[in-house]
Amino acid sequence: MKKFLPLSLVFILCTSIVIAHVEKKRCEICSGSGTVACMTCGGRGTTYRTTRDGKRQSIRCETCTGTGRRTCTACGGQGWEFVNAPKTYEPLPPPPSREPHRYNCATCNGRGTVQCPSCRNSGYGAGKQMCNSCLGLGYRLLNILTAEKETCTACNGTGARPCSKCNGTARMDCQSCNGVGYFEER
Numbered sequence: 001m002k003k004f005l006p007l008s009l010v011f012i013l014c015t016s017i018v019i020a021h022v023e024k025k026r027c028e029i030c031s032g033s034g035t036v037a038c039m040t041c042g043g044r045g046t047t048y049r050t051t052r053d054g055k056r057q058s059i060r061c062e063t064c065t066g067t068g069r070r071t072c073t074a075c076g077g078q079g080w081e082f083v084n085a086p087k088t089y090e091p092l093p094p095p096p097s098r099e100p101h102r103y104n105c106a107t108c109n110g111r112g113t114v115q116c117p118s119c120r121n122s123g124y125g126a127g128k129q130m131c132n133s134c135l136g137l138g139y140r141l142l143n144i145l146t147a148e149k150e151t152c153t154a155c156n157g158t159g160a161r162p163c164s165k166c167n168g169t170a171r172m173d174c175q176s177c178n179g180v181g182y183f184e185e186r
Contacts, residue, residue: 024080030072034079038064039093050100050184052176100184108174112181116166124160126170131155 026032037043041061045068048056060066071077104110122129130136134152138159142148151157162168173179 027072027075027079027081029074030079032079034072034075034077035069036072038068038070040064041068043068048185052105052183054178054180054183102182102184104182105174105177105180107176108181110181112174112177112179113171114174116163116170116172118165119163119170122160122163127163127166127168128160129163131159131161134159136160 027034030036038045038061040063041047045061045064045066046058047061049059051057061068064070072079075081105112108114116127119127119129124130124136131138131152131154133154134140136159137152138155138157139149139151142150152159155161163170166172174181177183
C-alpha cells in the first residue's frame with residue numbers, strides 16, 4: 001500500500017503537467033453549448049407517422065427523447081476541445097433521409113381494394129347481386145293460375161343485376177388504409 005501512494009502521486013502530477021500544456025478552445029460544432037440539434041426530428045422534438053386511417057400523427061422523437069437536442073459528438077458534450085490533442089471522435093454521420101418509410105396495408109395487402117362484402121358470397125358471380133324485381137328468377141309471373149310469365153326487364157332474364165355497393169366491380173376501397181394501400185411513417 002505504501003508503494004502505491006507515491007506512484008499515484010506521480011501519475012497525477014504527470015497528467016496535470018500534460019493537461020496544463022494542452023490548449024482548450026470552444027467547440028466549433030456546438031458553439032460551446034455541448035449539444036446539437038437532433039438530425040432525426042430537425043430539432044423539433046417530434047416526428048410524424050401515418051395512422052391506419054391515413055392521417056398524420058405527431059409523435060415524440062425517439063432519438064432525442066423529445067428534447068430536440070443531442071450530445072455533441074465532437075466535444076463529447078463538454079463544449080470545448082483540446083487544440084494540441086489529436087481528435088478522437090468519429091465524424092458526424094450523414095443526416096437521415098427524409099424519405100418516409102412505407103409499409104403495405106395488411107388488410108388489402110397493398111392493393112388498396114378488398115372484395116366487396118355485399119356480392120362476394122351472393123352466388124350470382126363477382127359484382128352481381130340478386131335482382132329485387134324478380135327475386136333472382138329472371139321472370140315475373142303475370143297470372144298465378146295460368147303460370148303465365150314474362151322476362152324480367154330489370155335484369156334481362158338473368159336473375160342478377162350489378163351490385164349496388166361496388167357498382168359491379170366486385171372490389172371496394174380498403175377501409176383500413178382509405179384505398180391507398182400503404183402507410184407512411186417518418
